[in-house]
Amino acid sequence: MKKYLLILSILTALLLAACNTESKTEEPSPNIDSNGATNEEPNNQEETDDDGTVEENENEEENSEISTPEENSSSNAQSITYKSNNQEIKGSTINVKSPQQDYSINLIDGFTITAEEPGRDIVMADIDPDVSMRIEAFPKAEIAFDELLTNTSDAVNAIAPEEGYSEYDLSPIQLNEQITNMQTFYVELEGETVLTLLYEMPDKFIRLTIFDNQADLKDALAQMGLTIK
Incomplete structure (x- = not known):
């Protein structure tokens, strides 16, 4: 099995725009009473506004901008519960965009996605890059x-042992209602497994x-792959 070099390619950046620029206000012209005296009261009132109202508005803007990423992070916080070596494991996920293709995927913490070649991405387990999903x-x-489908079947037959391949049971997984025409191909090869899933979505x-071994992470990889949008 081809061993992939682990490349960290997901850079998450939260950009907060700073809005603490100095307010530029025009200095009001002095008021002159009927005796020709200059009245400075309006200027004092402006200073009061600067210390109070203007400053308060700036603070409100800052608080609004800081809370936005927190809300987004909370709304994107999800998890996937998968089986590995007869144990149920719950992994937190983050939604990321493909490095080069037109889709996004919920990626479990502990896995990395990178571009393999044009038209192909790879999700790899951080603990073992040989456990991966193209x-x-x-x-x-x-x-x-x-x-x-014909192309996929031919490729699976080329690596399948004499007894061929079997279907993979996805019944425990609740599939997205947009997924149709699901086809599965499961092959066991001397302690290693190859699982291929082919399905249709409205636009693609x-x-x-999926390449797996004793780590038994194929369920985690399959469930991530079924979150693609």
Whole structure:
């Protein structure tokens, strides 16, 4: 099995715009009474406004901008519960965009996504880069589903042992209602497994090829792959 070099390619940056620029206010012209005397009261009132109202508004803007990322982070906070070596594990996820393709995916903490080659991304387990999932997204304008299914079946048959492949049970997983035409191909190869999932979405076809070993993380990888949008 091809061993992939782990590359950290997901950089998450929260940019907070600073709005603490100095207010530029025009100095009001002095008021002159009927005796020709200059009245400085309006200027004093402006200073009071600067110390009170203007400053308060700036603080409100700052608080508003700081709370926005927190709200987004809270709303994006999700988790996936998967099985590994007969144990249930709950992993927190973050939604990330593909490095090069037109989709996003919920990535479990402890996995990294990077571009493998044009049209292919790789999700790798940080503890073992050999445990990975190749992701291919095909726009419907470029290929027909039947053609892609035949291509996938031929590729699986090329690596399958004499007894061939079996279907993979996805019944414990609640699939996105937009997923249709799900096809699964499961192959065991001397302590290693190859699981291929092919399915249709409204605007594209997704093919996932999962490589697993004794780490038994195929369920985690499959569930991540099924969050693609």
